[in-house]
Amino acid sequence: MNDKRGNPIEISAAIVWRVRDTAQAIYDVDDYERYVAIQAEAALRHLGSLYAYDEGEDLATGETTLRAGMDEVAHALKTELQERICAAGVETLDAKLTHLAYAPEIAQVMLRRQQAEAIISARQKIVHGAVSMVEAALKGLAEREIVELDGERKAAMVSNLLVVLCSDKDTQPIVNTGTLYN
Template sequence: MKEKQVFHINGYVGLVLAILFVLIGGWLGWSGATHDRFIQILIGALLIIIAGFGASSLTIVGPNEARVLTFFGKYIGTIRDSGLFMTVPLTNKFSISLRVRNFNSAILKVNDLRGNPVEIAAVIVFKVVDTSMALFAVDDYEQFVEIQSESAIRHVASEYPYDTFDDDEQITLRSHPTEVSDRLTSELQERLQVAGVEIVETRLTHLAYATEIASAMLQRQQSTAILSARKVIVEGAVSITEEAIKRIEHDTGMRLSDDKKLQLINNMMVTIISEKGSQPVISTSEVK
């Protein structure tokens, strides 16, 4: 079932005609000669019935709103224009909003790609693009959006790890929120196509490790950060030590022995890498 446009015209003309028919019909019913009274009453009643049919065809459509019409149980079309319109009489008219809406999912506990329990939530921005499918293809399209959104969030979260401790370019939930949101949008659009709903945007609003492993994962992240910092410090210390040996040999013209180089390297590495302040030790040798 696809949305289609139903016949409708300016409703103000119909409203004026309906009022005129009622006035004329009432006047014919209460006036006129006695011998023609029956015919006048019949014509007046007919005009009032026609006015009633015309009044039943009037409908008001607000901005960003649509009217879905059914005629004795059969869908005949939708009015998307805003204003007062005259359409097919004796129809049931259902109102449906075309405004952009959002849905905040609950915080869900799911397992990521590596099996770690994580907490995740998202905001889903959507709008109705096919009124007939939204009303007749599913029981309640708003509830349908909520249930399918939670299901899609669980499925997408299980496709990626929360984080990676390697230096690869793997997509993760924490470091690639845009890619994850695009994947969630695509997943949801496929699920909600049947309900005539278009997904405008999805964004993660909450992402964290579950309580039972949050402390352990925090320690792991801290350890990884400390190791990375140590690596940078060691590389810098080696570079400084090499530069110091070259400068000493160049400025003094002396060639340091291997033992002196090892001693200098050891002292400088300990001084640079140590977290605590180093204490200088003055070495004195006996002069003979």
């Protein structure tokens, strides 16, 4: 089936139910067990189409997803299923998702997307931290009057510090024996 964004997903649930009214279960539907199974599949398909599998750029912040909102999704499934099967004299006792995954044909692509989003998020934190550290270093140098930096030297220092702090590889020191000026 497809989630809210149209991504093919695999989803299954465990449904616990019981016959509440035996006469209604026998006379109002032909086969109440088959009826419950059909309604459970329909409710699960409908529920899956209401939620996105996972968070993404196109979702509003805090929007419930199938993966992150398991309790809310389970409650919604139980409620919808109860509405669907009450006509057969049956009641839903519990409903929980037991399996949720991207369909095999897109699983690798979606995994790469999730990894890319994680890398971007980590890089944003690294850059934010590095900028804060550079800002603190410049402020500390200026307050203590350790060195007076003009615009060009300040820019060179900022550039060097950001490279060192943001790089995911070991940096090599370069000793400048000359000057930045001619």
